[in-house]
Amino acid sequence: MPATTQAERKRVAIERLLPPPVVLAQTFQDDPAPELFPEERRHIADAVPSRRREFGTVRGCAREALAGLGVGPVALVPGVQGAPCWPAGVVGSMTHCTGFRAAAVAPAAELAAIGLDAEPNLPLRDREVLEAVTVAQERAWIGVLCAVRPEVCWDRLVFSAKESVYKAWYPLTGRRLDFDEAAITVDAAAGTFTARLLVPGPVLAGEELRRFHGRWLCESGLLVTAATLTHPPSRHA
Ligand SMILES: CC(C)(COP(=O)(O)OP(=O)(O)OC[C@H]1O[C@@H](n2cnc3c(N)ncnc32)[C@H](O)[C@@H]1OP(=O)(O)O)[C@@H](O)C(=O)NCCC(=O)NCCS
Numbered sequence: 001m002p003a004t005t006q007a008e009r010k011r012v013a014i015e016r017l018l019p020p021p022v023v024l025a026q027t028f029q030d031d032p033a034p035e036l037f038p039e040e041r042r043h044i045a046d047a048v049p050s051r052r053r054e055f056g057t058v059r060g061c062a063r064e065a066l067a068g069l070g071v072g073p074v075a076l077v078p079g080v081q082g083a084p085c086w087p088a089g090v091v092g093s094m095t096h097c098t099g100f101r102a103a104a105v106a107p108a109a110e111l112a113a114i115g116l117d118a119e120p121n122l123p124l125r126d127r128e129v130l131e132a133v134t135v136a137q138e139r140a141w142i143g144v145l146c147a148v149r150p151e152v153c154w155d156r157l158v159f160s161a162k163e164s165v166y167k168a169w170y171p172l173t174g175r176r177l178d179f180d181e182a183a184i185t186v187d188a189a190a191g192t193f194t195a196r197l198l199v200p201g202p203v204l205a206g207e208e209l210r211r212f213h214g215r216w217l218c219e220s221g222l223l224v225t226a227a228t229l230t231h232p233p234s235r236h237a
Contacts, residue, residue: 010028010220011026011028012026012100012102012118012217012219012220012222012224013217013219014026014102014104014116014217014224014226016191016215016217017116017214017215017216017217017224017225017226018104018106018114018116018215018226018228021106021107021110021111022104022105022106022111022114022228023065023066023068023069023104023105023106024065024102024103024104025060025061025062025064025065025068025102025103026061026100026101026102026103027057027060027061027100027101027102028099028100029057030053030054030056030057030101031053031056031057031060032053034053034056034057034059034060035056035060036056036059037073037074037075037077038075039075039077040055040056040059040075040076040077043077043078044056054096054101057096057101058094058095058096058101058102058103059076059094059103061094061101061102061103062076062084062092062094062103062105063076064103065092065103065104065105066087066090066092066105068105069090069105069106069107071087071090071105074087076094080174081170081176083167083170083171086105089107089108089109090105090106090107090108091105091106091107091108091111091112091113091114091171092104092105092106092114093114093115093116093117093164093167093168093226094116095116095117095118095167095224096118097118097119097120097222098120100118100222102116102118102224103116104116104226110231111228111229111230111231112172112204112229112230112231113168113169113171113172113227113228113229114167114168114226114227114228114229115163115164115165115166115167115168115169115212115214115225115226115227115228116164116167116224116225116226117160117161117163117164117167117224117225117226118160118222118223118224118225119156119157119159119160119163119222119223119224120156120221120222120223121152121153121156121218121221121222121223122153122156123153123155123156124153124155124156124159130142130155132179133158133159133162133179134155134158134159134179135179135180135183135198137183138158138183138184138185141154141185141186142154142155142158145186145188149188151218152188152218152223153223154186156223157186157193157216157218157223157225158184158186160216160223160224160225161184161186161193161195161214161216161225161227162179162182162184162195163225164214164225164226164227165177165182165184165195165212165214165227167227168212168227168228168229169202169212172202172204172209172229173202177197177199180198181197181198181199182195182196182197182198182199182212183195183196183198186216191215191216191217192213192214192215192216193213193214193215193216193225194211194212194213194214195211195212195213195214195227196210196211197209197210197211197212204231204232205231205232207232209229212227212228212229213227213228214226214227214228
């Protein structure tokens with residue numbers, strides 16, 4: 001039996017963020033020659049090798065997660081504005097950052113949207129970046145939490161939470177959402193966050209969506225955030 005490398009054994013407890021019915025797959029190791037569908041190969045043909053590896057490896061994760069839903073291998077070519085085109089009846093999200101790739105999928109009958117994002121647990125580059133991706137009320141609580149729990153890069157956590165919200169938002173709306181159009185608050189003890197929309201949200205089953213809820217974790221040098229949207233209660237009535 002081949003020896004298992006440390007990278008193969010390493011994993012992050014992302015199931016804490018996205019419990020069933022979400023199916024997850026992750027890896028800390030790129031597949032040097034990932035199997036791609038011809039249309040995926042065409043899409044990524046001109047990219048640099050590192051992008052081709054991350055593109056292929058995360059699609060391997062996505063196909064592994066889809067298999068957990070009983071969905072056979074399908075091409076996952078980026079669609080409008082880069083949003084992945086999931087098979088009918090599936091919602092999902094993919095993320096990659098240095099050394100880590102992950103995908104999450106669920107039956108669309110169970111969840112309306114998923115957004116997953118991973119970032120290194122490192123501070124944002126400088127004040128300019130912080131001001132570009134946060135609103136004043138976020139900067140206020142980031143300062144407080146940095147003083148009491150400096151092991152978490154709270155500025156980067158807000159950035160990641162916004163990216164996961166955007167990945168859940170975009171497939172629902174087909175619209176861009178800028179960094180000053182949502183305000184994040186976190187519950188540091190519970191590992192949760194809320195994104196309050198500062199612009200009109202999509203109307204789902206006759207109700208305007210005002211908030212996304214999510215969970216976060218800080219582990220193995222990574223910050224991972226996940227936003228999910230459940231169907232309005234009327235959908236289950
Ligand atoms: C799209 C975006 C969120 C991707 O995040 P990122 O940290 O750069 O990259 P990640 O590796 O975590 O995620 C990349 C994956 O996101 C997914 N993605 C890209 N665009 C997407 C979109 N419009 N909707 C949903 N998912 C998208 C893709 O699966 C992509 O992987 P792929 O290129 O291999 O197919 C980011 O580049 C972006 O455009 N951000 C600006 C919008 C924003 O975040 N607003 C905040 C509002 S509060």
